[in-house]
Amino acid sequence: MAQATQIPSGAVNRDEGGMGYLTSLPRRVVTIYVPLFVFLFVLLFPFYWMAITAIKPNYELTDYKHFSPFWVVKPTLEHIRYLLFNTDYPAWLWNTMVITVAATIISVAVSVLAAYAIERMRFSGSRTVGLSIFLAYLVPPSILFIPLALMVFKLGLYDSKWALILTYPTFLIPFCTWLLMGYFRTIPFELEECALMDGASRWQILAKVILPLSVPGLISAGIFAFTLSWNEFIYALTFIQSSENKTVPVGVLTELVRSDVYEWGSLMAGALFGSLPVVILYSFFVDYYVSSMTGAVKE
Amino acid sequence: MNGTQQVALRRAPPPGGFARIMESRNILGLIFLLPAAAFLLVFLTYPLGLGIWLGFTDTSIGRPGFFIGLENYEDLWNDPVFWLSVFNTVLYTVVASVVKFALGLWLALILNEKLPFKAFFRAVILLPWVVPTVLSAIAFWWIYDAQFSIISYSLMKLGLITRPINFLGDPTLARASVIAANIWRGIPFVAITLLAGLQTISPSLYEAATLDGATGWQRFRHVTLPMLTPIIAVVMTFSVLFTFTDFQLIYVLTRGGPVNSTHLMATLSFQRAIPGGHLGEGAAIAVAMIPFLLAAILFSYFGMQRRRWQQGGRD
Numbered sequence: 001m002a003q004a005t006q007i008p009s010g011a012v013n014r015d016e017g018g019m020g021y022l023t024s025l026p027r028r029v030v031t032i033y034v035p036l037f038v039f040l041f042v043l044l045f046p047f048y049w050m051a052i053t054a055i056k057p058n059y060e061l062t063d064y065k066h067f068s069p070f071w072v073v074k075p076t077l078e079h080i081r082y083l084l085f086n087t088d089y090p091a092w093l094w095n096t097m098v099i100t101v102a103a104t105i106i107s108v109a110v111s112v113l114a115a116y117a118i119e120r121m122r123f124s125g126s127r128t129v130g131l132s133i134f135l136a137y138l139v140p141p142s143i144l145f146i147p148l149a150l151m152v153f154k155l156g157l158y159d160s161k162w163a164l165i166l167t168y169p170t171f172l173i174p175f176c177t178w179l180l181m182g183y184f185r186t187i188p189f190e191l192e193e194c195a196l197m198d199g200a201s202r203w204q205i206l207a208k209v210i211l212p213l214s215v216p217g218l219i220s221a222g223i224f225a226f227t228l229s230w231n232e233f234i235y236a237l238t239f240i241q242s243s244e245n246k247t248v249p250v251g252v253l254t255e256l257v258r259s260d261v262y263e264w265g266s267l268m269a270g271a272l273f274g275s276l277p278v279v280i281l282y283s284f285f286v287d288y289y290v291s292s293m294t295g296a297v298k299e
Numbered sequence: 300m301n302g303t304q305q306v307a308l309r310r311a312p313p314p315g316g317f318a319r320i321m322e323s324r325n326i327l328g329l330i331f332l333l334p335a336a337a338f339l340l341v342f343l344t345y346p347l348g349l350g351i352w353l354g355f356t357d358t359s360i361g362r363p364g365f366f367i368g369l370e371n372y373e374d375l376w377n378d379p380v381f382w383l384s385v386f387n388t389v390l391y392t393v394v395a396s397v398v399k400f401a402l403g404l405w406l407a408l409i410l411n412e413k414l415p416f417k418a419f420f421r422a423v424i425l426l427p428w429v430v431p432t433v434l435s436a437i438a439f440w441w442i443y444d445a446q447f448s449i450i451s452y453s454l455m456k457l458g459l460i461t462r463p464i465n466f467l468g469d470p471t472l473a474r475a476s477v478i479a480a481n482i483w484r485g486i487p488f489v490a491i492t493l494l495a496g497l498q499t500i501s502p503s504l505y506e507a508a509t510l511d512g513a514t515g516w517q518r519f520r521h522v523t524l525p526m527l528t529p530i531i532a533v534v535m536t537f538s539v540l541f542t543f544t545d546f547q548l549i550y551v552l553t554r555g556g557p558v559n560s561t562h563l564m565a566t567l568s569f570q571r572a573i574p575g576g577h578l579g580e581g582a583a584i585a586v587a588m589i590p591f592l593l594a595a596i597l598f599s600y601f602g603m604q605r606r607r608w609q610q611g612g613r614d
């Protein structure tokens with residue numbers, strides 16, 4: 001693939017073939033592989049840069065004359081050691097994990113009930129409720145954080161995990177409900193009718209027929225909710241004050257940057273490790289993730 | 300509950316009071332909806348109303364406010380910084396969305412071709428979208444560093460510039476830089492969702508068009524684009540919505556500086572409300588975003604109408 005870039009671009013003809021077998025290899029190289037690798041390079045370079053900065057000793061970091069910035073001569077774990085033992089980073093990771101898991105479980109559980117009710121019970125007004133859930137998803141946190149801050153303060157939740165566990169579902173529930181509605185719709189009615197004939201109650205149908213069949217949908221909703229709450233920033237920034245209660249994104253940004261000394265190494269290490277849990281989860285469930293993301297706009 | 304019901308079924312009389320309630324669609328539906336509705340009413344609908352109310356008061360942190368009518372909005376109307384933030388937000392949204400759409404569509408078309416390791420490429424391309432925005436923004440902060448920027452270094456090595464570029468220090472460059480970072484993060488979302496749309500287009504349409512002598516451009520213009528329009532409408536509405544209300548990227552990279560040139564409405568609202576303490580004024584700025592969002596939602600609503608969609612196609 002490396003020699004792909006060597007092909008002179010003079011032979012470009014803006015006639016890209018829809019049917020692959022009709023186009024010759026050089027043309028494919030120019031119209032497909034070269035742009036693809038440019039895209040890949042641009043999209044992935046920041047991660048490489050993050051990783052390489054995280055293990056670069058400080059004297060190499062700021063000396064571009066003697067060391068090529070693209071490589072690291074003597075890798076060091078100093079930044080990571082500093083991050084783990086001299087800052088609250090482990091606490092941030094733990095907080096983020098607790099908050100994310102709690103918010104995800106609450107949201108998925110609540111959404112399953114709501115989605116089932118809207119999609120399958122067809123009670124009066126269910127379509128209106130479905131539409132308002134969709135509209136709820138479009139209300140952005142940047143509009144809600146000020147009144148929510150006031151509420152969190154009045155409820156005595158300021159600077160506690162509960163402030164985030166209770167507010168994250170506001171953007172998770174609409175999304176999960178919406179996703180699960182789409183999923184439940186693919187389950188044939190006949191299965192439910194059979195269960196009803198056999199004397200099952202609605203609860204039993206949900207627990208023994210619908211849920212086992214919608215495990216993929218539940219996984220999609222779960223990992224998407226996990227990612228969304230792991231990445232959340234503005235609520236965590238507003239509702240949490242003390243360093244030991246912060247989440248990773250807020251902690252890395254507000255606690256690792258002190259005065260004018262930018263600890264780029266530890267900052268990048270912090271960003272890298274803070275991204276890892278989502279990336280690992282994502283890499284195991286790529287297809288679920290993609291299907292939930294595209295399902296949200298398709299369907 | 301099960302017991303009653305089983306008995307009821309065996310003897311076949313009409314079910315008793317409790318069982319009947321549990322089978323009534325309306326009541327059971329209500330019970331199932333209750334937790335979600337409670338969450339959303341308490342933590343979404345109520346704060347939304349409270350936010351609008353706060354916009355009409357002079358509430359500050361630690362002091363309950365009084366109703367002051369439209370004073371906040373009058374102040375904002377005469378506030379050049381607010382208008383600058385509106386301009387920035389619109390510029391940021393329009394430029395970033397257009398570029399995201401163009402590049403995202405291009406990437407989607409590339410990925411729609413026959414490729415080896417396609418699943419791998421697709422997975423890797425989504426990474427910028429998956430990783431927490433704040434954390435990737437921190438990486439961009441370092442990439443945009445005034446002294447040690449890797450971009451400046453590369454350009455200097457290539458002999459294109461002689462001095463490092465002050466990416467985040469100059470108003471115009473700062474705007475371009477934050478927009479570029481936003482585009483970087485947004486391309487994967489647009490590309491992957493459009494790719495899903497492209498994959499639903501039947502290849503036979505392209506074959507028919509080719510037999511009729513259509514060129515590549517004509518196939519794109521008259522087959523791909525019309526088939527893709529509904530999904531483009533939805534994807535771009537989301538993209539516009541996320542971009543318009545963006546907060547994290549600006550907060551990390553510039554905090555609205557230099558001289559407010561990158562302040563978006565969301566960051567200005569945060570700055571006035573939380574560090575500044577003027578909750579009322581911050582809320583008023585947030586409320587000022589609502590008309591724009593409504594416009595985007597209406598756009599999406601009509602985009603969706605073109606396709607049998609979520610609510611079964613009758614909405």
